[in-house]
Amino acid sequence: MRFDDTYSGKVFIKSHPNYEESKAVIYGMPMDWTVSFRPGSRFGPAKIREVSIGLEEYSPYLDRDLDDVKFFDAGDIPLPFGNAEQSLEIINNYIHQLLKDDKIPVGLGGEHLVSLPVMKAVAEKYDDLAVIHMDAHTDLREHYEGYEYSHSTPIRKIADVIGPKNVYSFGIRSGMKEEFDWAKENGMHISKFEVLEPLKKVLPTLDGRPVYITIDIDVLDPAHAPGTGTVDAGGITSRELLAAIHAIAASGVNVVGFDLVEVAPVYDHSDQTANTASKLIREMLLGWVR
């Protein structure tokens, strides 16, 4: 007597009912308590699922259908409000379990800090891990107003773990001078303003390597993603971001996990940002989960 959830907006459209048989697992990380400007991304994962029912299941870009990929939507990880450290630990533990079960983690944020415990867990499993990072912001601060774990530090922290040379940032258009300098001095790749063209140059160098990909929705121009905490003019279009996803799909990298973060629905009454996010997730699932 319960109506089918598959088209209900309660799980991502066409998610598989069975964890065991699935190759990838979607999970929400509804945390936004360390953001310095506008909170609200805690409601991002739920909204992305809700609007996913407006998607077609077929991608005319990739000529592939969601029926061709087995993924499970686990819902949102329950996190303790206002406690960043414990939240990160809970996420880290959960990802360890997923990886033990040989699942590809597919995270929905939440503020960008939630990517850190995921990347740490993934880095423990894959020795040779590289991270591809698309974002408006460097997120390379060592600490933010005295706090190590902040939405401004996750890329720096993962660089400390896997080495700056293994981190590739694209689309960056905001940061402190010190952050850009640190990246330069430590051999970390930063492509300012652009994503697609520099990515195409980097991808061949990562051929065959395990790669974790973290995308902050604000890499898009505010015109394409008004529903996020920090809107910063001069970003890329959703067309360019789709093309970047397809370029990765066509490359030889081994995508071992990915996330999309910082969707904050309350700032976007047309739900354009969440709709775009759900289409991006569809393309990532179809292009990256093999």
Next chain:
Amino acid sequence: MRFDDTYSGKVFIKSHPNYEESKAVIYGMPMDWTVSFRPGSRFGPAKIREVSIGLEEYSPYLDRDLDDVKFFDAGDIPLPFGNAEQSLEIINNYIHQLLKDDKIPVGLGGEHLVSLPVMKAVAEKYDDLAVIHMDAHTDLREHYEGYEYSHSTPIRKIADVIGPKNVYSFGIRSGMKEEFDWAKENGMHISKFEVLEPLKKVLPTLDGRPVYITIDIDVLDPAHAPGTGTVDAGGITSRELLAAIHAIAASGVNVVGFDLVEVAPVYDHSDQTANTASKLIREMLLGWVR
């Protein structure tokens, strides 16, 4: 590995996982295609569930907790877009099944026309059925621009089935002269503008009888329910509506089913209407399901 739905906003807070053991069943009727003014109530049921996680489970009004009532949330009934007749038939069939299983139907609308097939099914089961109707509008038209099944006709249609003398409308502040005249001539009860005081007078006369209760959220003043298709000034407060619910709970009537309709979230950016609706549903469950 799937996180608990009970506090996720995917089902009404504290709904029971098991249909068989439940006494009442919540279901959404996401239809809005016959409305003449502003559509959008198709998204009402989902939003009411989503915001229900903001509710406490305990009612200080009734000194009762949702743990004390077993109800199952079945999700939204899939309805064919733009086809009113078939939608009504699907709803009617579903309610027949619920009633056969001895469940109390608890409907979430959707436009008011969805109440008609529910009331018809309930009337088949209970010979002596009375209907309590709270609404800004009479909904007593015989047809609307030539169509018999419209959001303006459900109360007339059920009056035709159970007899106008068994229908009690409260809070009415909008309608055609012909509708008020028809009610008067046919012995139907209409309380204009007010709900609580006239209801208190009517309730003793319904003692022991099976009663179906249908509430259009626009019985509330627009100040209390801006998120609905037709906002009409001069309505009651949510306090008066809560008191009416409690008066029914304290009376001797036998509530055999109920619904709350016409919540249209897109017109209410604070989600005040859906939050109020979810609190009303909590009070109805706690007060009416015994």
Next chain:
Amino acid sequence: MRFDDTYSGKVFIKSHPNYEESKAVIYGMPMDWTVSFRPGSRFGPAKIREVSIGLEEYSPYLDRDLDDVKFFDAGDIPLPFGNAEQSLEIINNYIHQLLKDDKIPVGLGGEHLVSLPVMKAVAEKYDDLAVIHMDAHTDLREHYEGYEYSHSTPIRKIADVIGPKNVYSFGIRSGMKEEFDWAKENGMHISKFEVLEPLKKVLPTLDGRPVYITIDIDVLDPAHAPGTGTVDAGGITSRELLAAIHAIAASGVNVVGFDLVEVAPVYDHSDQTANTASKLIREMLLGWVR
């Protein structure tokens, strides 16, 4: 081949196609350039017309139908943007014409200053004119930052014309000490906070006299009228305002003109304010145009 305007939202619902045969004339005064806080009331008249199609034509309060009143909707008076003085002159000329044709002027604002040239024209026609004024604000300043014609001065200016003793303000909850003092010293009636009860006391004293009635929508509490330039807590409900309209209808005063001003749609995404305004206009037409 042009579809009927009567139900189109382009004119107030059920307005008469013919000026000559009409007793009352609705006109918009789309001016908001002297407001000190939030502009936007220039779009009030158009929105009130647009949403009027959601109204029933029949009033269950007055048992009267719009078919029983002949009124013509003339549209919005074209006014020169940013030029208050010339705008007031244009309005004044227009009202003189209406009065010469023996029409009852029914104005839609626009900021409150637009009422001044209307009242001046009406005062020239009716020697013994009284003004009933419902508002959150005194509007009794002699000038505002040096300017005589401002949204803060219209009631003072008309009091200067017809004498303060002939002005009756209700529902006032905001003003400078000097304004309240001036009113007191000059024998002008001000009822603070309340409308209905003091109005009922005043009405018998105005029996048979010609009365112009000007209502600022912000006499309503912000809960009932969020869509206005200055929202000020502690106002009356739309029920009380409806009752005040009906009390005037039942009294012996001779309503020779009236207006409803300060509806600013952009601050109210549910259009609750404009819907309420259009219902108030319906009740005023049905109750006051005899």
Next chain:
Amino acid sequence: MRFDDTYSGKVFIKSHPNYEESKAVIYGMPMDWTVSFRPGSRFGPAKIREVSIGLEEYSPYLDRDLDDVKFFDAGDIPLPFGNAEQSLEIINNYIHQLLKDDKIPVGLGGEHLVSLPVMKAVAEKYDDLAVIHMDAHTDLREHYEGYEYSHSTPIRKIADVIGPKNVYSFGIRSGMKEEFDWAKENGMHISKFEVLEPLKKVLPTLDGRPVYITIDIDVLDPAHAPGTGTVDAGGITSRELLAAIHAIAASGVNVVGFDLVEVAPVYDHSDQTANTASKLIREMLLGWVR
């Protein structure tokens, strides 16, 4: 005593007062009852007219002025809420009349299904009709959840009438695999993602032929048209769409009718979508009506 409608937002700016003398006729088709996701396009035509007063009458793109084109704005066709079949019939009858009077039909939607009865009527008049279709979606389903007449089927249905080889779709980025396959197998033209470049290649092949053009506003990226039922990332810019309109104007095709559909104002609080739609209509009138 009625103020001029030409600049009032009640009719499209500079529309001609006289049907007989006009070459083109604008009409609204306020229907949205078969949409599967977000309703609201029933209010599209009225909003497009309302904001048209913000337009200049002159096009610096085409060096032509609205004074140079005689078009009549007939208002919205009254349609029965929730009854798709009868609505389509009413539209079809109306268009037959327009065509009999040798007018060029210029439709404002409403959901995309409203284009079907227009195209059918036009196809009866012009033997050799071709259809140019710009849209995010294929709209090529044979039926949608069992219903033949749905917002997902109009292009398929018109292809069945005039032959798939005479239908040219541009900008498509969403659909079922079956739809793309059907198009391919039946010789229908589909340009995925792009509009301008492929259109420029197609236009010479249509030289001199009668062409009906139907544009779903969602061919634009959500950044350019957030106010529509289904927002789908990766669309074209309004600049590209303007350029496409101008390319058609400069070509040798004979535009015998056109429409713009799916503007749903409630999802766009800046009215950017309706403003863009009204500018597109101006360019189409200036470029296509000769």
Next chain:
Amino acid sequence: MRFDDTYSGKVFIKSHPNYEESKAVIYGMPMDWTVSFRPGSRFGPAKIREVSIGLEEYSPYLDRDLDDVKFFDAGDIPLPFGNAEQSLEIINNYIHQLLKDDKIPVGLGGEHLVSLPVMKAVAEKYDDLAVIHMDAHTDLREHYEGYEYSHSTPIRKIADVIGPKNVYSFGIRSGMKEEFDWAKENGMHISKFEVLEPLKKVLPTLDGRPVYITIDIDVLDPAHAPGTGTVDAGGITSRELLAAIHAIAASGVNVVGFDLVEVAPVYDHSDQTANTASKLIREMLLGWVR
């Protein structure tokens, strides 16, 4: 060359330029990181100041003008994002300084937890302190999902400090059964649903005592305060809250500090909530700071 701040919205209207000479000090506490539902109250204090320029300086309720009260607006206390414990410590230190300087603290929230360190500091200064608490929620949890410092615990924590018998809650309509039971067992005063009448009974018993007053804006009905984290139907009107403020002003209690919390502007596009909050602050300053 810098323009005057007094009417700029950068400080509360008419705040005094000089700390030393002021009797009361306004400060913002822009923290919202422990809320369980909707964040955003961090922007409350700035918005309350911004809209304060729409206020008159004179209160017709109290016949007193802001010129008669010397208060200083210190701006927002800089707080570390996502770190509740340290934030509370910073607030506590600041209040200790204010109290040492014999200022009356006037706090603007922020989530309700910010009141706790203020009340603790005040309780250290005044042995016989009583707390008056107006709120929709009990806020009496001992901990919330394991965390002692949460938006659900501040009243319990202060009750632990000053003794439950010295805490008086009004308007409560939401909480767990355990919270109500704890209050009852420990002699704490809770008035359910109502504020004004029970307050009038309590005030004489507090005659002459030092009292801290903490008001959660959600004690108001959502109709009167949609812009808050948790909207809960059935609250009081802003008229009743104004009357409660005036009742305290007229009583013999010695108000030694007060705050207004939980204004979250993003959920209220008409800024009705912030406007109401700024008027409430004006009345509190005029009525309570002697």
Next chain:
Amino acid sequence: MRFDDTYSGKVFIKSHPNYEESKAVIYGMPMDWTVSFRPGSRFGPAKIREVSIGLEEYSPYLDRDLDDVKFFDAGDIPLPFGNAEQSLEIINNYIHQLLKDDKIPVGLGGEHLVSLPVMKAVAEKYDDLAVIHMDAHTDLREHYEGYEYSHSTPIRKIADVIGPKNVYSFGIRSGMKEEFDWAKENGMHISKFEVLEPLKKVLPTLDGRPVYITIDIDVLDPAHAPGTGTVDAGGITSRELLAAIHAIAASGVNVVGFDLVEVAPVYDHSDQTANTASKLIREMLLGWVR
């Protein structure tokens, strides 16, 4: 005891506390009373400051930091509501003072007419002044509905002062035929639709000359700036506008003053427009103030 304003949103981020030591001065011109369509830009300057706290102080485009530029934020110039002439005079006087003190004026609008008194004052100081104008609209009317001072006339009026040959407009996509003709006949430069490429051609011809730059935010496409009075499809992206700013910074022109006008926050609930405006101001300060 007052908290630091530098990061408070009350002044533009990192503005210098001292007027005398500053090279440039930011001031708001909160006037919108002559706009013909949507008012609201009076709140633009305050919102631009408020959201500036979300900016980084460092520009990765220019490799320069706000610490490197001394600018003072003077707040908003108090202007008399609804009185255009006097407002212009007040602005003109203020700019004369700034120029006497050798400051570079940096204006925030407000409607575009506010640029006129600034440009007039600047033209008095610099004989050889050229004006660079980026806008969707020509603003070249000689008068607007009979009024010389209107938002539609400022560029014409300044052209009358400094000679049309010294005015360079870019990005224009809206105007009357007469305006384009006048520009052509009088040797004024107008680049239709495009900004960056034609600007690059013009800049070398202005080498060494004093240049005032006025930017109407609506030169951006509505996708990039929905929050403005007149949204007009087909504009440039914020990337192109940023590149234009950087091209000027890299050129040999001597920027002696500049402004950014027509930000109207109420039409943009994500504050994307104001955020973009504040980033543009940062880039202009860093690139143009040497």
